[in-house]
Every structure is written in C-alpha cells, then in structure tokens.
Amino acid sequence: MNHVSQRNTHYCFLDAQGQNLEPLPSDISLDWLRAAYRHMVLIRALDKKVVALQRTGQMRTYPSCLGQEAIGVGIGLALQENDIFVPYYRDQATLYLRGVTLTQIMQIWGGDERGHLFTGHAHRDLPLCIPIATQMTHAAGVAVALKSRAEPHAALVTCGDGATSKGDFSEALNLAALWHLPLVSVINNNQWAISVPLTMQTAASTLAQKAIAAGMDGIRVDGNDVVAVYHAVDLALKKARSGKGPTLIEAVSYRLTDHTTADDATRYRDIQQVNDAWEREPIKRLQTWLHAQHAWDPAQETALLEAVRTEVDAAVAAYLALPPQAADEFLQFQFAQMTKPLTAQQRYQQVRFATDSGTQDPQGAR
Amino acid sequence: MNHVSQRNTHYCFLDAQGQNLEPLPSDISLDWLRAAYRHMVLIRALDKKVVALQRTGQMRTYPSCLGQEAIGVGIGLALQENDIFVPYYRDQATLYLRGVTLTQIMQIWGGDERGHLFTGHAHRDLPLCIPIATQMTHAAGVAVALKSRAEPHAALVTCGDGATSKGDFSEALNLAALWHLPLVSVINNNQWAISVPLTMQTAASTLAQKAIAAGMDGIRVDGNDVVAVYHAVDLALKKARSGKGPTLIEAVSYRLTDHTTADDATRYRDIQQVNDAWEREPIKRLQTWLHAQHAWDPAQETALLEAVRTEVDAAVAAYLALPPQAADEFLQFQFAQMTKPLTAQQRYQQVRFATDSGTQDPQGAR
Amino acid sequence: MDARELTMVEAVTLALRRAMLDDPSVVLLGEDIGTNGGVFRATEGLKAEFGYKRVMDTPLAESMIAGMSVGMATQGLKPVAEIQFMGFIFAAMEQIVCHAARMRNRTRGRLHCPLVIRAPFGGGIGAPEHHSESTEALFAHIPGLRVVIPSSPVRAYGLLLSAIRDPDPVLFLEPKRIYRIVRQRVTDHGKGLPLDTCFTLRQGDDITLVSWGAAMHETLQAATQLQQRGVSVEVIDVATISPLDMDTILSSVMRTGRCVIVQEAARNGGIASEISARLAEDAMAYLRAPVQRVTGFDTPMPYPRHEHFYLPTVADIVNACEKTLEAPSTTAWRPYEIF
Amino acid sequence: MDARELTMVEAVTLALRRAMLDDPSVVLLGEDIGTNGGVFRATEGLKAEFGYKRVMDTPLAESMIAGMSVGMATQGLKPVAEIQFMGFIFAAMEQIVCHAARMRNRTRGRLHCPLVIRAPFGGGIGAPEHHSESTEALFAHIPGLRVVIPSSPVRAYGLLLSAIRDPDPVLFLEPKRIYRIVRQRVTDHGKGLPLDTCFTLRQGDDITLVSWGAAMHETLQAATQLQQRGVSVEVIDVATISPLDMDTILSSVMRTGRCVIVQEAARNGGIASEISARLAEDAMAYLRAPVQRVTGFDTPMPYPRHEHFYLPTVADIVNACEKTLEAPSTTAWRPYEIF
C-alpha cells in the first residue's frame, strides 16, 4: 500500500469578485441563479429579523447563518422531494427550501417544540440536531433504510467544522463508505466552532481529506459560491441515488457574526478577519455577477426586498401570535400512549395549573 | 488544496520465508535478534499454557496473542523505561518486557485485580483496557502530561483493527496531531475483530491512511516481522521523544486462534485462511533466518525451550498459589479513604462473611 | 404450534425470529450478530435465514449502532440492535438519552423511534471486567425510555415481542447469568406480554419479595426456603422497571405489610430505592416493618475470581426477610442499619 | 485577604485560580474555556494569567476531553475539565463510568484519577434543547465517583477547591440558573469545604426541607414563607449527593418527623428517591408523615418557552410542606398520591 484513494477536487465557479472561474455547469440557467439569489436574500432577511427579535426579548438563543446562505440554498436546491434531510442547527435556508415555514423555524428558536411539525418535503426529515455530530449516524441509518427498501433517494446530512473532531463523524463516514450508503455529508466549514478556530480544531489541512480515513471520496467546494455548492451536492446526490455510494463535501465559508445570539465573537476574534471575509460573502458576488450579465436590475432588487420584507413580516406576525402550549402538553408526547406514571403526573399538572396558588405564573412565584 | 500530507511507507525486512527484503537496520545485531526470538518463544509458551489452564477451569476468559508476538516484542524492545505504555488487552508480550511478571499477567486473566500492581518499568503504565479504543484518549492525555512537564519520553498506545472504527480512535489521533503530542499509536491489525473481518470493518484500503484524517503520518509495517515493527516503533518513539510529534503505525499480522477462549473461530472463518496465515507467522521466519545465518542451532533451541518451560511453570505455580482477596478488599480501593456509606457496607460484608449462614460459599448457596 | 423446552437465550432467538417473520421492517444489527450468531448465540441462525440485509454485522462502534438505529427507526424500520455487553453501552448513551428517548416528544409525534436495544447484563458468569454490570437504574431515570428485563424463557419471549412491536424505544436487558440456567416450555404463538405491569410469580400473605432479572432466581429460592418454614411469600417480578407499575407492588405490600427488594445492582440510587421510596410514600400506614433492600455494593463488580463477594445470595435474602418478619408490627422502630 | 461580593460563577473562577496558584499540576481543559473564558465565563482571565499550557482549548469531543483527563490524571496532573453543558456529558459517559471511576480500584491503588469534571446544569435560563438537563442521579449511581453540587458562591468556592484537591474523580455540577442570582462575600482563603457532609442552612423543629443545586433557591424561599406562618423549618443542602451523608439528614428528620425533598430532576429514580428510601428504612419510627418529593416530571425539560411548566416552584414546595404538616402524627395514613 503506497497510496490512498483520494479525490480532492476544489470547486469554485463564481469567485469573490463575481467573476466566472470556469464556465457555469450546463444546468445552471439565469432563472436558476435569480431564484438562488432570491432565496439567499430572503434567508438573510429572516436571519436579521430573528436576531432583532432576540434582542428585544421575543426570541431565545438563535444561531445566525449570516454568510453561509449559499451552502443552505445550494443544498436545498439540489435535494429532491423524497430525499431525506438530516439538519444540524444552522440550516435555516435548507429547511425553508424543504418546505418548513419561516414561522416554524422561528417557533423552534422561540422555544416551542411544535415548530418541529415540519411541513412540505420535510415531513420525513429529521428535526434540528443540537448535540454536535450525533446527526451523522442518524443520517447513516436513514440511508440504510432507503437502501434496504431500494428507494432511489438519498440522505443528506450537514454538520459544522467543529463537528469533524467528534467521533460520531468518523463512525458515520466509515459505515457509509463500507456499506456504500446513499449518503451525502456536507460540512459547513465556517472556520469557527464558537471561539475555536479551525486551526485549533485539527491539524488536517482540509476537512475533505477526512474522507480518506473512511475510504470514500472527499470534495472541497467554495461554500460562498452557490453554484459550486449546488453542483457538487447535486452530483453527489445523483451518485448516491444511483447506488454509487457516499460522498463527503467540505463547503468552505465563514461565520460572519456571533456563534449565536448568546455569544460575543469580539472576545476572541479579530475584526479584520471578519471584514476580509465580508469580501467573499455569497450574496454580493452573485448580485455582482447577475448585474454584470444584465440579468438583474435595481428595480428587481427593490421589488425583491419588498417581497422579502412582506414574507418575513407575515411569518413574524404568525410567530408572535402563536398560543402557548397547554401546561400538560409536554407530558403527552413521551410515548405513543400515556403510561400510568405519566398519567398521574398529568393529573398533578392539571391541578397545579388550575389553581391560583401562585403557580399560574411560576416564574414570578420563584 | 489538492493533495494531502501522507507518508505511507510499508516496512518489511524479513519476509515470510525468512529472507532479507532489505538490509537490516544498523542497530539490529544478532544478539538483539536472538533476544527478540527468545521473547517471542516465551510469550507463545505462556500463551499456550494459559489457554490450557483455561480449558481445565483454572483460568478465566483469555485473549491469546498467538501469531502476534512480533508486534508485542517489537514494541516492548523499542520502549524505554520512562516511556509510558498504554496497553489494550492483547499485549502480553509488551507487558512482559515492561517488567510485568508472567504471574501478574495470569492473575489479571484469572480474575484478580491485584495483577494490575504492575512492577518494573510498567509501574506508571496504564492497566489493561477492555472497552475498545477508550485507551486511545488516555494515551493522548498521558502524552499531554509528558509534554507539559517537558519530559523527553513518549506514550505508546496499542489497539486492534476493530478499534479503528470507534470514534475514540479518531478523536485521539486528531488531538495528537493538533497538539503535536509525543504519542505513538500502534494498531495490531490481526485482521479480525472477533468474527468481523477487516473487510467488514472499513472500506479504507489500509488502516495507516486513517492518520490522514488527523493530518499526521501513518506507517504500515509487516507485523510478523519483529525487525520491521521494532524499527518503525523505535523511529516513531524517537521522533515523539524529540518533540517531533505523533505517528500512527499499522502492524499487519493475523490472529491465528480464537478471539478469546470464549470464542470459536471455526464458526465464522475458513480454516484455509488460518493455514495460509501460519505460513507468515513471526517466530518461524525469524528462526529460519537465524538458522540460515548460523546464529542459532538445535541445541540452543532445546535449551531455550527448557528455560522457557521452567519460567512459565514457575509463574503458573505462583499464580495457582495466590491467596484469595479478603471479602471486603474490593470495597477498600474505591476512594483514597473509605467513605461513610462504604464503611457501612464493609461492616455488613465482614458480618456476612464471618457467619456460617451459608454465605461463606455464596456460589453454592445460590 | 409446538411448545419446546427452551433456555432464555433460545427464547430470545425465537422471539427475534417470530418478529422478523411477522414484520419485514424488523432488522437486527450489532457486533458479531451475523455469521457468528452473537457472542451468546442469541441471533444464531438468523442471518442464514433472513440474509445480511436484515441481520447486519456492524463495524465496532456502539454510538454508531445506536445512532443509526435512531435514523432507521425514524424512517419506518424497526431496528433491534444488540450491544454485546451492557458494559459497552455507555458509548451509546448520548444517542439513547438525547435522541432515541426524545424523538417523539421533540417532534411532537411527527417522528418516533420504535427501536429496541438488547444487551446481556449482570454478573455471575466469571467474565472479564466490564462484562458484568447491572446499570439498569441509569436508563430507568431517562424519560422516554422503556427498560424491560425478563427473568424466564417465557417472559423473555413475550416481553421481547412486545418490545419490538412497541412504537417507542425499549432497552431490553437480558440477565445472562440465567440465559441457560432454566428451561421452560415456550410456545411460539406470537403473543406479547404487557410492558406496563409487574408479574406476580407467587402469592402469599406474610411478606412481599420484589426483584427482577437474574436475582429473581435467588429470590425464588429464598421464597421457597421461607415457605418451607411456614412463611407465606408473595413474589413479584418487576420486569418493566421503567415506567414502573407501582400498582401491583403497592397492592401486594398493602396486604402483606412487609417487603424486601432484591437487586444485583449497586445500592445507591438503584431501582430498589425508587420502589422503596414509593412504598414509604404511598403505603406507609400499611408497613409493619421498614422495607429492606438486598443489593450489590457501591463498587463495580469485582474481577471474576471474587464476584461471589459482591452478588446477593439466597442467604442474604432470607436474612433480610427474617429481620423484616421479626419486626414488631408497631411503630416502635428504631433506626438500624443493614448497610 | 479581601472578601468580595461574588456571584457563584465568579466564585468558581476564584477557586479555579486559587487551585492553579497553589498547585502547578492543576490544568484546565475544555471547549471554549481559553480566550473566550468559557460560555459562562467561568474561566475568564485564566488563560491570560496561566497561559495556554494550563488552560487548554480542546477540539470538540467530550469523550476525548474525559479520556485525556483520565490519562493526564494517572500521570500526576490534576485536570479540571469543563463540559460546556451537562446535556453534552453523555458522550463522555463511557470514560467516566469505565475509567475515571475505576482506575484506583482496578489497579488496587497503583494509579488513581484525581480529576474534576465541571458542568453547568439545570433549567430555567431559557436555553435551547439539551442545555437544561438535571441528570445528576445518573452519576450518583456510579460507584467511585463523587458528585458535588454547590448552591451558593461560598459553597461553590469551598467545594470546588476540595474537589480539585481530592485524589479521586469528582463531578462538579454547577446550577447555572443561580450562577448570577445571588452575591455573597467570598474570601479567597484557600480553605476547602468538606465533601462528605450536608450543610444545614437553617435550623428548625417542625419539618426538614432537603434539596441541592438551583432548587435550594426556591426551597429557601418556601422555608421563609412557612416560617412567616410560624412553622419552624430546617433546611439542608445535600451538596455532595454521592457519596451521600445520610447522618445529617437522618438526625434532622428524626427530630422533625417530617421531610420534603426538592429536586429539579425527573422524578423516577432521582436522588430524592434514594433519600426518601433511606429515611423510610432507617427512620420510619420517627416519621409523622410520609416523606414527600417535589420534583420535575418524567420527561425532558420542555423547550424554553414552556420550561416553567416543568420546574418545581416555591408554591409547589409550600403545598407539599402543608400536606406533610397537616398529616396526623399517627399511623392513620392511607395511600395517596402527589403524582
């Protein structure tokens, strides 16, 4: 053994200046690009709004995806209805394209499980996954299910760069390669895991090369180029759906803001790095390119921003109008049927929240 | 990024026919080779004896190292006194060379914790590790301790081929490469994890390439060639001790017998594969070579076998003569000092085993 | 439908096979479960019968086994995963606690997790370190998980069938010490046993013995000894230790007024404590003596040569019962110690 | 030695710094603990003061954090590892159960494992899923592990110092809801508080309230309300929930005859059950009413918008106390249910 199987291609079509590095893939039309652009602008608007809601106490801790819209949109456009998406927690864009409503997304981060009643193509998709990298093996299991029923669909899972250090990541890739699973794993390499930069996360010079440990293909793409992300994911999904096995894709991007609204990135990273990263962000470059192609004009931009505002505002209004759950709702979904102990606890809870013993507003009572 | 750091050398000096493939390293003398040969013969004799003891009910479940003696001896001869050895459970040979007595080895597998009171160079070494791959991160921690005190020593950890699938393996390598730890990790690739052949464990064509995921060097050696094992481990240890970072070594060998005495390998593997593997086993090839060099003769062999028998028999006698622990001994080592609850339990235990209420021989009482 | 004399491990195999015949979505996975039939032979013959797509030998990674089972379960499969020994389940803990036990609640019923994790557990077979744990209490404390422990071939068959058919995650712990100790006639009738009730194995009026798993074996022997001395003993096998059916235990103890709980697991924070606390809370007025627990110690199981120092014996149980029976049926109790 | 008004999290930092100054073998490790000072700022300033070799930002892998701590601890370092939230400790479970808690016993004292794992825990701060668990009972059931929970800045300082100096592994759980709720004068005198005893916070004769962690806060408020109504309340902070000091609790309850135990954790198999069981066994004759447990529910913590439905309140505790106090001090008890 003197060499290893390895295919580490680095995809990029549109560079940071909105210039073509290579001709666009043939399936990428102007309409496609305008649609991708609209989705990215929408998600950025949503993101901004949710952060604002958090600052005014109407939202809980929220992980912004600012700067990583091309990854989510590229994935979302490549997925087909019957593929299964296994998200982590920074996947607003893909969720939206799967048919999860903006309101549901806000509901989850507003602290309400009912947001997970995913609609649209997402109805079989997995819920957001917070324990880092644990979703990787779920996705492998989903792929096993698809494969065992010979369904021509794929599972697609996302994770962060930090997640590649956790054992689950390796365990899942190893299985996927071994069992030739219809699984595409996409790393959102935003170069930070909260305060830990990638250089303090691994000595591997790329994350794509982690595929070699499993004996599978690893691909690296410019995660700020929605065409590159889409193209690589689309190819990988087609490969998976046609029984040709799994792929690992590293999408290199940058987290342009705090880890979450609970974080303060100025404590640990240089603003200069962030400013530099803004030069490479995905929306501007696509806008520049569309303008250069005369495929987009200021009037369209104004109309888009207006449409986006309307859509986001409506979603926010619906979010803010959500009624709270009943006091005993959380007891009802533990098992398919209520157990004896839970029924007793439910009775207790009903009494507890029916009295005016001060427990009506337990936060205040405390 | 289009290529990955990778150094996948395959070492072999003495091939299966006992022929030199390349000139022996300059530090390998005839005396060294005879010593290595003696150690391997001793360990094989021990192994055989322990299996026999198990068959007659005087030993508990035991994992034979038959066929993998070159790995253990190669490592044992490369380790220096102040290096720290972090074994898994199939490391009889290395333990012996660290100064653990044959009696202690038997005592552990005979089901007595006191065997872990390691003597000799092993006094700081870790105990046998049974939960697969968990020792990998211990070794990383040991290496951190050595590095943080700037000690010019290394940690060396072993694991099986099956262990490379478990997340701990990747987590430890990732850290070792990132922090440039003085750590050598040796995989005993005996090609089976109980009934699971390597082909059902991973799609990676080598285990050495798993180092690439961590961004470190991976080396593959013929694990049946004690010279190759020693040479690779020695170089890696020197590199580690001199602050040049970690190495992963895959030593390719074969498990010539059952996984443990509780296993029956005929259920799941072809005897032909085992017979073929016997052609490549480590002791015969070194003997052949020594004979060919006129460095070993039948009289020496006879004397060696006699010496080995005497040593093993004495160890067995000592093992069989070991007194049982006191009934409350297992309660005394839970914490540095007895806690209130444990003191109460100790009192209970003393009463329990002082009466003749039938609990004197609880096995019988059951 | 022929009934055969089976050991518990054979009854496990029978139930697995029945579940696989009845439901094509049932798949098995784990280390060495295929060609080798599992290290205890619980899956013997099943790969030959159902093929490698339904009996999957996995790579060596417990977290992956549990995690992929979660993924499979959300997509219509019914994975029955084997953890080779319960001592190796801890790597899978994150998946069990954070995902298997929460998928339904988190998604408000959109997805659920009908998986079974089987694991042999408990001491007394002289196995190496980590092969003899009884840590069922850790899992009983996890909301959303059923923890089921059979103590006879018939219950192994019926409970395992119900566990596999259950739409929610079940940890099915098999007391390996009694895998082959008793044979029982088991009919492959395909009927499950309920997962929400204890089993009353013997009826009596003087004292209630409560146990589960391998310790049932000693508990029954102790009951026999006591009965021979004229004590009327009720014996309850808890079987599903979580969610706990206290009704059966409470109504028994309210009648007998005395109770001894036997567990092999470490004493502090075990299931025996939960049962004892519930008895004290809900049946205090009926207790003629404090409930006693006969348990393992607050240490890991000693290495095999000395594990008999650890395990509760028949004599230990009889002793505890005698103490309980001697107690005056008044409130004249003074604190005392078993431990 | 100046005393300063500190929050609990500041007291944690103070103790860490003191331990590091006193003993060069003390090192900190964890995710985001260096430059960022930890997500709760518990290690704020320590990397700047002691350098990256003693305050190590690790890659993201809890099993590795625990495993390397074990390795370090066997070789003379005293690692103090932070698990960012207790909800992420499960990946480290195998290392904690199988190694940290066993190294001394397994090697018969040749090696030992003086490590501390710190983790913020508990609900009530509106954090996302998995950030609000109270699973201390899982660890209390593990032999060989100390589980310590401070409930005030002074106790955080003293208990953490003792935990770090202890030659055996300690899980140090920090109730994050009260990280910044109270300030207390804390003197950096370097003195530890004992790990083998409960702390009696208030003395009284009518009823004993037992709690730990953040729930101490509501427990103390409930005690105040009761005292205002003329009830004399003894309040005990268990602090070290394993190994459990039952002596303090027993002697209090033998005096008051009534006890309410308050825990935020899920009900089934919690520490409250262990304490209740021990009281029933060892102090039955002194009990004037069944011991009551005020606890969380047998579900995970709801998502933040509804976690107030889950958490025990002052009113819940007062209600339970009233029921207990109303109970006739005879044996005329009939079974009843809180749950």
Ligand SMILES: Cc1ncc(C[n+]2csc(CCOP(=O)(O)OP(=O)(O)O)c2C)c(N)n1
């Ligand atoms: C198992 C686990 N450990 C720790 C955390 C706390 N945590 C949340 S996000 C995060 C960093 C993740 O970084 P990365 O994987 O790069 O994803 P990103 O947030 O940058 O998208 C950490 C440590 C967690 N959620 N799960």
Ligand SMILES: Cc1ncc(C[n+]2csc(CCOP(=O)(O)OP(=O)(O)O)c2C)c(N)n1
């Ligand atoms: C975490 C864990 N899971 C399962 C086991 C049971 N088990 C013991 S050895 C073994 C196979 C290990 O194979 P390998 O790593 O190749 O080492 P070998 O025994 O072949 O030397 C298994 C599955 C274990 N000890 N630990």
Ligand SMILES: [Mg+2]
């Ligand atoms: Mg990141």
Ligand SMILES: [Mg+2]
């Ligand atoms: Mg092997």
